[in-house]
Amino acid sequence: MNSRLVLINILRWFILLFIQILLLRNLSFYNLATPFVYVLFLLLLPFGTPNLILYLIAFGTGLTLDAFYDTLGVHAAACVALTFVRITFISISVNRDGFDEPEPTLGNMGFKWFSLYALLCIFSHHLILFVLESFKPAELSYTLLRCLMSGAFTWLLVILIEFLFYNRRQR
Amino acid sequence: MRNLWIFINRYNAFFLFIIFFTIGIVLTVKNNAYQRSVTLNSTNEVVGQAYEKLNVFKRYMNLGQVNDSLANENAKLYSQLLKMKNIDSAKNTTVKDTATHQQYTYLAARVIKNSITLRNNVITINKGSLDGIKKDMAVISPQKGVVGFIRDVSDHLATIQSLLHKDTKISVNVKKNNALGSLVWGEKNFNYQKAYIKDIPNHFKVNLGDTIVTSGFSSFPPGIPVGRVSNAGIATGDNFLTIEINLFNDFSTLQYVYVIKDKFAEEQKALESKLPNE
Numbered sequence: 001m002n003s004r005l006v007l008i009n010i011l012r013w014f015i016l017l018f019i020q021i022l023l024l025r026n027l028s029f030y031n032l033a034t035p036f037v038y039v040l041f042l043l044l045l046p047f048g049t050p051n052l053i054l055y056l057i058a059f060g061t062g063l064t065l066d067a068f069y070d071t072l073g074v075h076a077a078a079c080v081a082l083t084f085v086r087i088t089f090i091s092i093s094v095n096r097d098g099f100d101e102p103e104p105t106l107g108n109m110g111f112k113w114f115s116l117y118a119l120l121c122i123f124s125h126h127l128i129l130f131v132l133e134s135f136k137p138a139e140l141s142y143t144l145l146r147c148l149m150s151g152a153f154t155w156l157l158v159i160l161i162e163f164l165f166y167n168r169r170q171r
Numbered sequence: 172m173r174n175l176w177i178f179i180n181r182y183n184a185f186f187l188f189i190i191f192f193t194i195g196i197v198l199t200v201k202n203n204a205y206q207r208s209v210t211l212n213s214t215n216e217v218v219g220q221a222y223e224k225l226n227v228f229k230r231y232m233n234l235g236q237v238n239d240s241l242a243n244e245n246a247k248l249y250s251q252l253l254k255m256k257n258i259d260s261a262k263n264t265t266v267k268d269t270a271t272h273q274q275y276t277y278l279a280a281r282v283i284k285n286s287i288t289l290r291n292n293v294i295t296i297n298k299g300s301l302d303g304i305k306k307d308m309a310v311i312s313p314q315k316g317v318v319g320f321i322r323d324v325s326d327h328l329a330t331i332q333s334l335l336h337k338d339t340k341i342s343v344n345v346k347k348n349n350a351l352g353s354l355v356w357g358e359k360n361f362n363y364q365k366a367y368i369k370d371i372p373n374h375f376k377v378n379l380g381d382t383i384v385t386s387g388f389s390s391f392p393p394g395i396p397v398g399r400v401s402n403a404g405i406a407t408g409d410n411f412l413t414i415e416i417n418l419f420n421d422f423s424t425l426q427y428v429y430v431i432k433d434k435f436a437e438e439q440k441a442l443e444s445k446l447p448n449e
Contacts, residue, residue, distance in 0.1 A: 031287075
């Protein structure tokens with residue numbers, strides 16, 4: 001059971017990073033909305049994972065992305081921020097004693113919970129990402145707009161992907 | 172002591188966040204600094220190899236376009252050659268070997284990774300220090316226009332800090348009156364076909380459609396066409412004009428670039444480092 005979860009997550013890591021680097025790196029609307037769908041991997045890590053492991057995985061994933069994007073540290077910091085929001089949100093909203101479900105997916109947790117969870121995590125990630133990337137006070141309004149548009153785009157894609165797999169599991 | 176440990180353990184999510192986030196920020200700031208020691212970027216063996224493999228497929232997509240541009244360039248060079256052949260050399264009595272005085276040499280390289288969607292875009296090429304590429308060399312496009320500067324070099328690969336990067340500044344001239352300005356990208360418009368020229372003094376008259384060329388001050392050879400003015404005179408409230416231009420170079424279809432070796436670059440750097448300030 002446990003080894004199956006690990007295997008699924010490793011597979012998910014490779015697939016999502018492959019899509020991100022191959023496909024989505026070249027995609028943008030008017031240079032305003034650029035999706036970063038790989039965060040879905042961090043969103044879907046199992047509930048019981050210790051915090052230290054969560055942070056290490058997030059940091060490693062961020063560094064891998066950084067190597068391909070030539071932005072050392074930016075994605076790593078953003079992923080760590082996402083993990084902090086994730087841990088806080090889960091500790092507030094989910095009963096700590098009994099996790100009935102192994103993973104926080106849309107199918108397991110319901111649309112309402114998952115959409116809010118994804119929204120908060122994605123926006124914290126994008127805020128850190130774009131602010132660190134531009135690092136110029138003069139561009140702040142543009143950076144925030146970019147963060148907003150990209151966040152909405154990523155969120156939409158994440159929800160879409162989740163619905164795709166949600167149906168498959170029901171069968 | 173025990174209470175402290177319990178306290179830290181209770182809020183371990185927060186403390187771990189602080190630790191990892193700080194590491195991330197330190198890496199970011201260090202990466203922005205002039206000296207970069209860590210090579211976790213696309214000049215890295217593994218990452219570079221991956222991009223090289225992916226590029227094999229992508230190259231076929233733009234093959235027609237690249238062919239056209241190469242044919243155009245050939246035609247241009249051929250016509251220049253014809254011009255030289257027609258010079259009546261009988262009149263020249265003394266021949267000076269000018270080959271040793273050639274300041275700039277070009278080196279062709281293939282783009283294996285490119286991006287235009289980010290705030291700070293970096294291009295990776297398939298030539299490195301073994302081919303004689305060094306940091307801060309200028310890079311231009313085969314068609315027309317500038318690309319950027321060499322940023323990091325490994326044995327077989329190099330990254331270019333593209334013009335589409337917040338730290339890139341290139342010294343340029345308005346061709347007709349030699350007004351000096353500096354070429355930057357971004358701040359308001361993040362379209363990869365547009366850029367801005369700042370710090371042109373107010374008394375120069377710049378019209379729509381004027382050609383902008385490199386000035387030769389920032390390691391580019393002088394006179395390389397950069398773009399055409401699309402909006403002259405954006406009011407900034409001080410004594411300088413800000414001009415919007417359309418770039419000649421199309422960053423989205425970049426396949427080959429020329430790296431420019433400047434024979435006197437090191438000599439110039441050594442000489443200028445003797446200046447007291449700056």
